[in-house]
Every structure is written in C-alpha cells, then in structure tokens.
Amino acid sequence: MVTQTEFISVRLRELIMTGEFAAGDRMQEKALADRLDTSRTPVRLALTELAKEGLLEYKPNKGFVVRGFSPEHILNAIDVREVLEGMAARMAATIGLSEQSQKKLRASLLQIDGLLAKEEFEYADAKMYAEINGDFHSTIVEAAQNEVLVEMVEKFDAIPLAGSKSFALVTTKDLAAIHQLMERNQQQHHWVYNAIVDQDPARAETIFRQHIHEARDVLGRVMKDLRQSKINTSDFPLLRLVG
Amino acid sequence: MVTQTEFISVRLRELIMTGEFAAGDRMQEKALADRLDTSRTPVRLALTELAKEGLLEYKPNKGFVVRGFSPEHILNAIDVREVLEGMAARMAATIGLSEQSQKKLRASLLQIDGLLAKEEFEYADAKMYAEINGDFHSTIVEAAQNEVLVEMVEKFDAIPLAGSKSFALVTTKDLAAIHQLMERNQQQHHWVYNAIVDQDPARAETIFRQHIHEARDVLGRVMKDLRQSKINTSDFPLLRLVG
DNA sequence: AGCGGGCCTTTTGTATGCAATATTGCTCCC
C-alpha cells in the first residue's frame, strides 16, 4: 500500500460510481472513516479530490454531497466528447498511427469481432464489450499525441454514462437489441480505423463523430425511459446518480 | 471569510499564477502554513485541490511540487481550446443569442474599441484588453448553453498562457506591436459577433477558430524567443512556470 | 396547533502530536 488517502480515494470513487450512494446523499466524514476503517483526515482529503473531479459537491460547513447528473448534463457532455474525439481521430489520421497504436487498435477490433461472433451472447459479453470499446477510444485519443486532449477526454469518465467505457451497459436487458447495436458500432470502429490508417483526416473525424453521435441518441432514449420509470434502478444502480 | 481552506486555496493559486514560485519548486506544508499564518491541515487540503487542477504535482511521501508546462503542452492546450470554443461559437449561432448575452458582447466590443482608439496606448491598457477579451470569450462559451463545455473551457485558465485571459500579456514590451495585434483580434471579434447574431453557425465557428489559431501562432513565436533567452522572466514572472 | 427561541447534539473546520518515510550531512573507507 502506498498511502491511506490514495486507497480511500479509489475506494470511495468505486462506491459512488457503482451506485452505492444515490444523488444527494451526504458523505459524512466520520461515518465513512468508520466504514473504511480509518480516520477523518484521509477521508476528508479523498472527498476533496472527488469534489474536484465533479463527483461530489461541497458546501462550506455543510460537507460533501453526492452530485446528481441530469440527463441534459450527460447529453451535453457527450456532445463535447463528440467534438473532442472527432478532433482526436482527425489528428491521428493526420499524424499517422505508430506501429504500437495500430497493433492495439487491431487487437481491440479482433476482440470485439470475436465477442460478436459468439453463439451465445451473454450479459457479461456486453460488459466486456464496453471495456474494449473504452480501450479502442482511448487508443485513438492517445494517437492524437496531445496530452491535454487526453486529460480532457478522461474527465468524461467521471460523468456517469458519458465516457466511452459506459456504452450500452444500461440500455436494456434485451441482449438481442444490445447485440445489434454493437454490430453497428463495431462496423464504425472498422471504418474509422481504416480512415486513420489511410490518413484521411476528414473521413476519420466524420465517422468518429457520427459514431459518438449515435451512441448519444441511444442514451437519450434510455434516459427518456428512465424518466418514465420504465427502468428499475435496482437493476442498474449507476442510474441512481442520474436525476 | 468562510473557511480557512478556501482562503488558502485562493491565496496559493495567486502565488503560483503570478510566478512567485518557479516550476519544480517544492511546496512544503509547514513553510506555507507559517507564511500564511495557519496550520498544515488547511494548507494540505488546498494543495490537494491545486494538484487536482493541474497546477501542482503530487508524489506520495514526497509532497507537492510546482508543475512545469512545456511550450508544447501549452500549444496543445490551445489547439484543444480552438476546437471547443469553435464548437461554442457554432452552438451559440445555432441557438441564437439571448438579449443579455448580446448586450454583454456588445459591451465588450465597445470597451475594446474604446481602448484601441486611445491616443496614448499604455501597458495597463493591454492588461485591460486581456481581461475584456476573457469576458468576451466566456460570454460566447456560455451562450452555447452547455454547462460541460463551460467547465472544460474554464480549465484552460489553470494552464499558464493557455486561457483567453492571458492574451498578449507577455509577448513583448513593444506597445505598437501589441496594439496592432489587438486591432486584428478585435476585428475578428466583430466578425464572430456578426456571424452569431446572423445565426450563421459555420461562419461563426470558422472565424472563432481562426481567431484562436492566430493567437496560438503568436504565442508559439513568443515561446521560441523564450527558449532562446530573448525574454527576461523577471519582466514576466508567469513565464517561470514554462519549462 | 403553530411558531419561535434557546439549549443540546451532531458534524465540520483547524491545530497538533506522533509515527513513518525521505533527506541531509557526516564519517569513514577506498
């Protein structure tokens, strides 16, 4: 172990991002310290970090509260992500891919092709898809060779459902629908990969933006269902942060 | 005053952003606590915040160190800002300006017109220009009505020279050159304002991107001079964070 | 019953002591 504070910070982030707490819940220092078997000092430092990340709100003399993310906020975030990742794809295509990036992207493509080709597509596969999807997107962003861009895009991971790791995880339990969505997405992954390898910046940007835009639309529909109480948040605890 | 920690946080940010400390300097808790007449606890909390903002680096068991920003990093940041503010201008033109935003923008335009028309253009006027310039840009970003976009753009203020408030402050002491640059910039301000009012998204985006791109180029030349030691950092203390 | 004021409890904000880790400077050896 390195320091208590770092550990607590990770632990609390996990607890929040898995929906252990709902939007608006107070994060009381003493209670958390007891629960995580430490003292208030590292808890307070960790809470300060999480607040800066945007996961919590802080009011002087009142403490920290779990932040709620409105559907509009999440969709706004994805609009911004579309622009930034579009830029990344364009830059990556302009610069050209390093051998290593190319390998990583091809590996992600192959893994997802494999998942989608499986006889029995399971919920665990959908989760795996989301993870590999995140890798694919991150690799493209890194290929743009702009550290600031990388940092900015990473901030979306602190907004529930806004990052590229969250894809499709909460849409439905209808595996066939999820599978179909992923087919379409994977097609776009291949296209953007080809555009980047061909060093066609305009096409790479257009495809990647469209790719993210479609995901945004899907999520928009999901959140509409959520508003109409068609989704049970005990099935998808993360949604407790939306409201 | 509300809390000690908030006050210390603001105070430390000021000290760093005015170049009181140079890149690589250690921020020792005890020393800072003594200097700011408080204890280590609020100092540590404030340092944690500043590290999250990207102004400091933290190493476990070693503490906080003032971050250095390479010229490449700063230029990368402005590349990203160009894309984001371009998006803002486009969205603002798409949505249309509220009465209030329109008023604010016109006020900024008038103020800068006034500054530039002065008989004797002084260094203080250049500083004033930078401030109003920042207002103008902020207003456009807010007019896009995307909270996430606003938050992201604000993060550039934590990177020296990368935000819209920093413009032209450190290029030179040649007032005539600064004045000429500002004339050009102000022209673009008028153009982008007209494009937004005309609800011409494509033109608004193009102009605003070009506007920021030119500022980037100017800054690139400044930092080249800095590398060649043509600029004295005691004239421009902020540059001590570049390295 | 509803409202307001003051006391008591709970929680946050700050200071400080102690333990653990890093840094400095010294000595001794080569």
Place this chain on the structure above:
DNA sequence: GGGAGCAATATTGCATACAAAAGGCCCGCT
C-alpha cells in the same frame, strides 16, 4: 577527492483533540 553507509534531521501521513458551526429538539408562548 569521492562515494557508501549510517546517523541526525526534516517532512510527510495519519489520528485525534478541541473549536466552531449547523441542525434538531423541546419547551413555552401566542
């Protein structure tokens, strides 16, 4: 003279005590 090893010192990490503020509760008043 230079470097390895070790002791002394300084600094960070954590726990805790106390102060200050917020929140709740009870009681009395209208």
